[in-house]
Amino acid sequence: MSEKPNILLIFPDQHRGDTMGCAGHPVIRTPNIDRIAAQGVLFGRCCTNSPLCMPARASLISGQYVNTHGVWDNSLPADRLGPSHVRNIRDAGYHTAVIGKTHLYVHGGVKDTRQHVDQLNDWGFEDCHELTGPWASANINSPYTDYLAQKGLLETHRDYIRHYLVGMRSGAMKPWQEPPSPLKPEDHLDVYTGRTAAEWLRNYRGSKPFYLQVCFPGPHDPFDSTKEYRDLYKPEDVPIGIMDKPGEPVPPYVQFVSSWSALEGMTPQNKQLMSTFYYGKVTQIDDGIGMILKAMAERGFLDNTWVIYTSDHGEMLGDHFLSHKIVFYEGALKVPLIIRPPGGVKAWKSNGLTDHIDIAATLLEIAGAKPLEKSDGRSLLSVVRAGSGGKNAQQHKDAVFSEVQLFSMVLTDRYKMAVNSVTREPLELYDVANDPRELNNLVTEPSLKKVRDELNEHYLGQLLGNMDQERLKRFQAMQGSRPNMRL
Numbered sequence: 001m002s003e004k005p006n007i008l009l010i011f012p013d014q015h016r017g018d019t020m021g022c023a024g025h026p027v028i029r030t031p032n033i034d035r036i037a038a039q040g041v042l043f044g045r046c047c048t049n050s051p052l053c054m055p056a057r058a059s060l061i062s063g064q065y066v067n068t069h070g071v072w073d074n075s076l077p078a079d080r081l082g083p084s085h086v087r088n089i090r091d092a093g094y095h096t097a098v099i100g101k102t103h104l105y106v107h108g109g110v111k112d113t114r115q116h117v118d119q120l121n122d123w124g125f126e127d128c129h130e131l132t133g134p135w136a137s138a139n140i141n142s143p144y145t146d147y148l149a150q151k152g153l154l155e156t157h158r159d160y161i162r163h164y165l166v167g168m169r170s171g172a173m174k175p176w177q178e179p180p181s182p183l184k185p186e187d188h189l190d191v192y193t194g195r196t197a198a199e200w201l202r203n204y205r206g207s208k209p210f211y212l213q214v215c216f217p218g219p220h221d222p223f224d225s226t227k228e229y230r231d232l233y234k235p236e237d238v239p240i241g242i243m244d245k246p247g248e249p250v251p252p253y254v255q256f257v258s259s260w261s262a263l264e265g266m267t268p269q270n271k272q273l274m275s276t277f278y279y280g281k282v283t284q285i286d287d288g289i290g291m292i293l294k295a296m297a298e299r300g301f302l303d304n305t306w307v308i309y310t311s312d313h314g315e316m317l318g319d320h321f322l323s324h325k326i327v328f329y330e331g332a333l334k335v336p337l338i339i340r341p342p343g344g345v346k347a348w349k350s351n352g353l354t355d356h357i358d359i360a361a362t363l364l365e366i367a368g369a370k371p372l373e374k375s376d377g378r379s380l381l382s383v384v385r386a387g388s389g390g391k392n393a394q395q396h397k398d399a400v401f402s403e404v405q406l407f408s409m410v411l412t413d414r415y416k417m418a419v420n421s422v423t424r425e426p427l428e429l430y431d432v433a434n435d436p437r438e439l440n441n442l443v444t445e446p447s448l449k450k451v452r453d454e455l456n457e458h459y460l461g462q463l464l465g466n467m468d469q470e471r472l473k474r475f476q477a478m479q480g481s482r483p484n485m486r487l
């Protein structure tokens with residue numbers, strides 16, 4: 001085995017940054033994630049570069065902002081021949097592999113994930129065991145649907161997913177009315193993912209160090225946790241969260257998500273019950289991570305492997321009467337980030353601002369790989385190595401950015417502002433230092449005009465000045481041909 005360290009990136013879909021025991025959550029059970037954090041560094045202010053699947057994943061793999069790679073929503077794929085941290089790591093002498101949901105291409109018209117291995121190969125992945133998210137598993141075949149078919153469970157699973165989709169789209173079902181998955185825990189998509197990754201680790205005998213991505217499809221909705229996992233939580237114990245609706249003026253993307261969420265009339269008790277479904281799914285994933293860590297220990301990999309845990313974006317979970325994502329509120333914006341070096345370190349927490357493109361830069365530096373060109377990502381490796389007493393332990397970037405659907409956001413230590421990406425018209429402004437629940441939209445507050453102008457000129461001007469105009473026009477043309485935002 002090479003002297004270079006292995007790298008394991010655990011990357012679930014739609015995991016809120018605050019929903020981990022190690023993040024201080026009072027109810028959630030995540031003992032295996034907490035175990036990683038107990039031997040690593042928890043970055044408590046990591047933000048997604050987009051609160052939507054494909055744009056966020058494109059930023060992580062390419063190290064580029066959304067306005068550069070041009071994947072403004074889930075309707076356009078990123079350039080698979082463009083920058084890729086995975087390809088650079090492969091070229092640095094690593095064996096690269098992915099297990100789970102990649103969502104690097106548009107799922108429309110896809111019949112089987114195995115028909116698209118060539119696209120993942122172009123990104124730099126050599127071993128590919130690609131799955132879909134739960135929605136797409138109703139129609140797209142994969143190794144997981146083969147597994148269910150062999151056990152006589154495929155139609156049971158697909159009938160459940162289709163019933164959920166019809167119920168939610170018609171309004172006949174509310175999120176707190178969603179039944180548990182009819183499958184046994186061991187047959188659930190997320191447990192299958194963890195078990196498959198553990199098997200891969202047990203069987204790996206390559207001469208090269210490995211870079212393995214394990215991309216759990218959950219806890220993305222439907223919150224189809226099995227009854228056994230839901231029963232771990234009592235609704236009355238769950239924090240109620242934010243029951244205030246978005247403050248005026250309400251920007252168009254928030255209006256869209258509000259309509260899509262259909263949470264009108266939700267009570268605190270409804271919200272608490274819905275949260276237990278999500279928590280159950282997070283804990284199922286945590287058990288899958290336990291399988292992975294056990295396999296790592298059996299193979300002796302824990303002493304020579306960097307383990308990184310993060311997610312593509314968060315989940316609103318009823319806060320502000322919103323579900324899902326595509327907004328810049330904390331629930332959708334903040335993602336977990338834990339970095340555990342080989343052998344582990346004494347646990348500590350950093351509150352420095354960081355994001356997905358920093359994770360890409362960190363992975364590259366760990367691997368000794370070529371940096372991505374024209375990327376603003378700043379590696380966290382020196383921060384981790386310097387420890388809690390390092391001079392940059394609590395300060396990384398002055399600002400981070402997130403973008404979706406031609407809207408862009410900047411977050412500093414004190415303020416968060418979102419604008420129209422084309423006109424740069426301010427749409428939201430929050431004093432997050434004094435209003436952490438984001439209840440007061442100060443975008444029209446006269447006394448803060450200087451703040452808005454500075455954020456727009458100093459930060460957003462720099463970000464949007466590099467916008468890829470050709471990709472912008474292509475997206476605008478697609479956007480004009482449809483009445484609603486594509487999810």
